[in-house]
Every structure is written in C-alpha cells, then in structure tokens.
Amino acid sequence: MGASHAVAVLLDDDLVTLNRVVGVVRRRNMPVTDITVGPSQMTGVLRLTFFTEGDDAAADRLLRQLEKTFGVRAATVYGAEDAVVREVALVKVRTLPGGRADLQNVLAQAGATLVAEHDGACIVEVAGDATRTETCIRALERFGVLEVARSGAVALRGANGAVPSSTSSPLSAPLHRR
Amino acid sequence: MAEILTGAQILCRELVAAGINTIFGYPGGAIMPFYHALPEFSGLRHILVRHEQAAAHAADGYARATGRVGVCVATSGPGATNLVTGLATAHMDSSPVLAITGQVSRPMIGRDAFQETDVIGLTLPITKYSRLVQDITQLAASVREAIAIATEGRPGPVVLDVPKDVQNQKLAYEPGGDAPRLAARGQSGNGGAPTSASLEESVREAARLIGEASRPLFMIGHGVILSNAYDEVRALAEKTGIPVITTLLGISAFPESHPLHLGMPGMHGEVHVNRAIQHADLIVGIGLRFDDRVTGNTAAFAPRAKIIHVELDRAEIGKNVKTAVGIVGDARTVAGLLADEVAARRCDDWLAEIRGFVRPRAEAFSGDLSPEAILASIYEATRGGCTIVTDVGQHQMWVAKYYPYQRANTHITSGGLGTMGFAVPAAMGVHLARPGEPVWAISGDGGFQMNMAELATMVQEGLSVKMAIFNNGYLGMVRQWQQFFHEKRYSCTPIWSPDYVKLADAYGIAGWRVERRTELDDVVRAATAHQGPALVEFVIAEEANVFPMIPPGGSLSEPIEAAPAGARAV
Numbered sequence: 131m132g133a134s135h136a137v138a139v140l141l142d143d144d145l146v147t148l149n150r151v152v153g154v155v156r157r158r159n160m161p162v163t164d165i166t167v168g169p170s171q172m173t174g175v176l177r178l179t180f181f182t183e184g185d186d187a188a189a190d191r192l193l194r195q196l197e198k199t200f201g202v203r204a205a206t207v208y209g210a211e212d213a214v215v216r217e218v219a220l221v222k223v224r225t226l227p228g229g230r231a232d233l234q235n236v237l238a239q240a241g242a243t244l245v246a247e248h249d250g251a252c253i254v255e256v257a258g259d260a261t262r263t264e265t266c267i268r269a270l271e272r273f274g275v276l277e278v279a280r281s282g283a284v285a286l287r288g289a290n291g292a293v294p295s296s297t298s299s300p301l302s303a304p305l306h307r308r
Numbered sequence: 309m310a311e312i313l314t315g316a317q318i319l320c321r322e323l324v325a326a327g328i329n330t331i332f333g334y335p336g337g338a339i340m341p342f343y344h345a346l347p348e349f350s351g352l353r354h355i356l357v358r359h360e361q362a363a364a365h366a367a368d369g370y371a372r373a374t375g376r377v378g379v380c381v382a383t384s385g386p387g388a389t390n391l392v393t394g395l396a397t398a399h400m401d402s403s404p405v406l407a408i409t410g411q412v413s414r415p416m417i418g419r420d421a422f423q424e425t426d427v428i429g430l431t432l433p434i435t436k437y438s439r440l441v442q443d444i445t446q447l448a449a450s451v452r453e454a455i456a457i458a459t460e461g462r463p464g465p466v467v468l469d470v471p472k473d474v475q476n477q478k479l480a481y482e483p484g485g486d487a488p489r490l491a492a493r494g495q496s497g498n499g500g501a502p503t504s505a506s507l508e509e510s511v512r513e514a515a516r517l518i519g520e521a522s523r524p525l526f527m528i529g530h531g532v533i534l535s536n537a538y539d540e541v542r543a544l545a546e547k548t549g550i551p552v553i554t555t556l557l558g559i560s561a562f563p564e565s566h567p568l569h570l571g572m573p574g575m576h577g578e579v580h581v582n583r584a585i586q587h588a589d590l591i592v593g594i595g596l597r598f599d600d601r602v603t604g605n606t607a608a609f610a611p612r613a614k615i616i617h618v619e620l621d622r623a624e625i626g627k628n629v630k631t632a633v634g635i636v637g638d639a640r641t642v643a644g645l646l647a648d649e650v651a652a653r654r655c656d657d658w659l660a661e662i663r664g665f666v667r668p669r670a671e672a673f674s675g676d677l678s679p680e681a682i683l684a685s686i687y688e689a690t691r692g693g694c695t696i697v698t699d700v701g702q703h704q705m706w707v708a709k710y711y712p713y714q715r716a717n718t719h720i721t722s723g724g725l726g727t728m729g730f731a732v733p734a735a736m737g738v739h740l741a742r743p744g745e746p747v748w749a750i751s752g753d754g755g756f757q758m759n760m761a762e763l764a765t766m767v768q769e770g771l772s773v774k775m776a777i778f779n780n781g782y783l784g785m786v787r788q789w790q791q792f793f794h795e796k797r798y799s800c801t802p803i804w805s806p807d808y809v810k811l812a813d814a815y816g817i818a819g820w821r822v823e824r825r826t827e828l829d830d831v832v833r834a835a836t837a838h839q840g841p842a843l844v845e846f847v848i849a850e851e852a853n854v855f856p857m858i859p860p861g862g863s864l865s866e867p868i869e870a871a872p873a874g875a876r877a878v
Contacts, residue, residue, distance in 0.1 A: 146428060153432050187626070194623035200437045200457070
C-alpha cells in the first residue's frame, strides 16, 4: 500500500473529454476518492482533481496514461501532503424556535456562515479542509441536518509547483522521478 | 470556388483528398446518405463485407500492410457495435484505422431511436480518438483531424460518428486547409518528441551501457515495423554483434536468416531465446511494450539485466518492466542515433553461450503433415515472397516460430487482443494493399469458422486471397491448456467443421484437402498459382501441441517441453 496522491488534470471543456479521462482512471483500477471538476485559470479548460492511493510507480503510470489522452492539456501527480486541499459544504438545517443564538454560536465557532433562510430551515456554508467541514456538520447535527451538499476537494500544490499550462515539462529521458 | 455539397459528399471528398482509395463497409439506414454519394467518387473503391467486424479487420490489415490509414464504414446501432472487436484489435496493435459510423439524426439522439447506440461511449476505451460530428461546418476538419490522429505518433484507431442529418446538410465547401487542432493532442501527437539535448544524453548513456555489457540483447517489436526502422536496427545489430529477438509483432522486422537473429521470446518462445533473456546483463528493447506474453512473471523476467527501453509512447516506458534508461522516440530515429553513437564490438562468446542453450525442437506432431512442412511448402511455393496473415491460436504460434520471414512487414497477426477470426478479413485488406503479391491467410478450424462468410466478399470483389486451415478438430490452444493445466478435461473444445472443399465449391472457389505430406507441395503450388481465392484444408494431428510453453504467470526460466505425464501421446 502506498501513499495518497493528489492528481490534477487540465482538460478541454467538453463531456466526452471528461468521460475519456475518467475512463482512463477507471481502467487503471486504482482506488479514487473525492473526484471534482470545475473551471481552471484558462477559458475552455477544466481542472479535474482526484485523490488516489498507490505506490509512486502506479501513480506515475497513471500520469503517463492521462498525459497521452486526447483533450488533456496537462496532468500532474503530487503527494497529498504537499497540497493545499479545500472544499465547500452547504448544510441545510432546521431552525428551531428560540435556537437562533445557539446556531449563531456554532457558526461562529466553525467559521461557517448563514447564506439562506426559509420557513423553518436555513442553509449554512462552510469552507475549508475536510476536518473543518466535517466538524461543522457534526456540530450542526443537533439542530437537525436535512441535507448536505459538499463540493469535493480541490487542491493546489503548495510550495513548488503548478500544473504547467501547456502539455508537460520537456518529455525528456531519462525519465525523471519525482 | 466554393461548391454546395452535402455532408456525405464532403466526407467522400475528404477521404479522396487524404489519398484513400479503398474502404470496407456495409450500408444501413443511418449511413445511407454516404452510400448515396459514394458512386460519384470513382476513386473510392468500396468492398462490401458480410459483417462489419470484417470491415474493421480488413481496414486494419490494409493499414498494417501500407502504413497508411485503413477505412471502414458502418451504420448506426448494430453496424457500429459489430465494428467494436475490430477497433479493439487495432487499438491493442497500434494500427491506424478510421471508422466512419452513421448515427441517428441529431433530434433523435438520446431518445433510444431505432438503431441508436452510444458509439462514442462504446468505443472510448478502445480508440485513440473519437468524435460525434455535431455540425456540417466541423465535418471536413474532423475528417482531417481524425486521419492525422490515427497516423501520427503511435498509431491507433479513430471513430467519426456522423448523424444522418449532418450527412444530408449542405454547405459551401472549400477544399484544402490545414489539419486543424480541434482537441488537445496530449503526447501521442508531436508533443511526444524529446528535446534534442536530453535525447543525445540518453543515447550516449545507452551507448555506454551497450559498450560495457557482456551479455547484451536487442528485443525489437512492432515499433520497428511502424517506423520503418529495418535498416537502422540491422546496422545497429551488425555494428555491435548483439543478437536480436523479435516479439510476435516484431516478426519480419529483422531477417530470420541473419546470423544474429534469435527468434521469438515469451510464452511460446524457443528455450534458447528465453534462456538468453534470463542470462542477459543488458536488454535493449526497441518499439515494444514488454507485455505479459513476452515477459512471463515480470518479477522473474531478465533478473540480471538492465533494460534500455526505446519507445515512442512514453506511457509504455516503465509500465511493465523497470527501466534503467528510457528513451522516448521513434524507433528509426533512435536506432539510427544509437548506431552512430555505439562503438563497434562483437559478442562472439555470448553468441556461443546462447548456441549452447539451443535444444532440439520438441516434436509437435507424430504425423507427417507437420506445421513446419506446411509452412516450408508455402515458403517454397511463393519463393518467400508472400505475406502471411495469421489468426489466433496454435497455428499462429507455429507460424511465428517456424516460418522463415526474410522480407520486412510480411507477418501480420492479431497480437495484443488475440482476436480469433482476424486472419481471413485482414488478409482481404492486405491483398488490396499489395495487389499482385501472394497473401496467405492461415487460420485454425475454429477461427476460420468465425468469419468464413467473407468467402462471399472475396468472390464478389475478386480478391485473390489464399486460405489455409489447420484443422485438428479442436480449439487447439484451449485444448492444450486443458491438457496441461485442467486435468485434460476437454470441455467444449472439440469443434466440428463442414466439408471445406464442398464449402469452397459452394462459393465457386478452388478448394483442396491435404492429409498427407506427399500431396502437400503440389496442392500448395496449385493454390498459389490459382487466379482468385483458394482454400486449402490441412488435416493435422488432433492433439498437436505448441512447445515449449511457459505456464501463464510463470518465469521464462521454467518452460514446459513435453506434455505432462498421463496425457495421451501424440
């Protein structure tokens, strides 16, 4: 069993490319958690992020397969511990009569905000790492959690690297190892 | 001057402009506009197959024989799904096939219309690229892009799915224009070329390792054929005196009469070839992917050897075996650079050591109609000038081991996918690619029966393919595994055949049955000389085996060289 890797893929913004990329990952038969996709810094280019467990060699093989997939602009793999990882959660909770002050306290402690309020229910937004969102959701349970929507994690490599905006570093050999 | 053309006419125009002159296909509802336009294009010869699978295999055979894109056409739904096995075959063996499929009209897509299937979804994992053409304005560019993608870098199959109403749309068509880049091409395109500095550095490192090794080997694969690297690889081998191993798809990349040629490695490789691998201290792999049929158990593969891997597809380097030096590049370029860089040397002691590994060939047959004799007869009758297209199974291995290939790219087979039924339709494509040259399709009795409907195609289209059936009354390779690994329980492997001579007669083609060695040469000569398709059934021993054999998942050091005790003698 190996380490956890964050994988980021920049790909053309169309469903068939997304389908192709996910298919490549599925075929490698690697365990995947927290798959997210959304806009990137470039128009018409999506950023797909997911996390996988496995040894470095397996992650490297996956990266090579992703890099040669049509519609992929760039792909990178890095240790999950090197990444800044964040997600957003929306939590719909019951608003109990007289519980307003209590709710405000929980929100303040969790760093969450109230973003909508309807008859008898409100929607809370919390952003942060997984621990923070999960702690917040647990704290809200006593009010009665009706529904949770989590964005899944997005990640950026922390210290020394971004996904290059054009396909890959020089495809030189001998092959570099991370 | 722009002309108003339909989408179907634009498709045909673009195929002609790409230099395509032969297409294999089968009409149907959603592709009818294309077939309506086709008679206007006398430069496009259409071969009407009897099943779309055969169209894909024939396009594949055509592509492998020419190095250019092979084209197949089918309608939506069952037409497209029937292509799938052929596309998967081309994908595993890196063959540039363009499949054009009709799709239901755009307003019907997603409504489970008659003969609607999600062709793009079906073919995503078995194509290099695929595209649903949503509008006629994208059509010409899509064809150019698809052909470019199929052939550039590591070749592979592509699918263009064209809705019927797009085929009927009209557009002011301007010919020409550059191949567009509708999609990012990843590294399979030109982006895969290494920088010259890093290439030089790794070539120098490889040359140094080659100079230092005392037991070096070359292992060459399909990439050498795809990149036309015969001369460069031969020069490299001759300058260094290093023996050459050819993988199944590398067969005919190096002349088998050459003193440095060793043979095929892997599951059915000769003992001396596999033993050479296990004793080697350096393996230089060029244009291959070290698949499991070559390596056996990778943990036990070439335990003493450093591996230099030259491969156009970077994703292959380090995928299956650990590599000391990986060189991303075209086999021809890199072999040429290596040949310039290496110091001349000889490997006489190592060659002598390998010669000491050679075992007398285990007898595959007790009868006198052995595969060696049949193949020698075909070689003699064609004076070594034919292309052999094989199917999958025992006969495929006998051909790979015993046919003495001398000419480049004259061995065509389904390697990676192992597709039974490949040989007969693929040979039609090879025949059209190499008119005037003899083409023999060699199949077992199982594989032949999978696509024997194509006899009718050969007759209707006048395709002079010679067919050999090695008939042992069994699905022989599976029977062999049952004999070795499943207590000789011949479950569902005995297979009945029709009277092939009568079958040939029913199709109006020449047919022979050979049961004895004494009949062999006359029949093979007559079949070769016959104008038009011809079929020869060779009745061979029922329980013939392919020896040696590395058990699945086993080490190359542990070949099986005889049937296990208790098995019936053959």
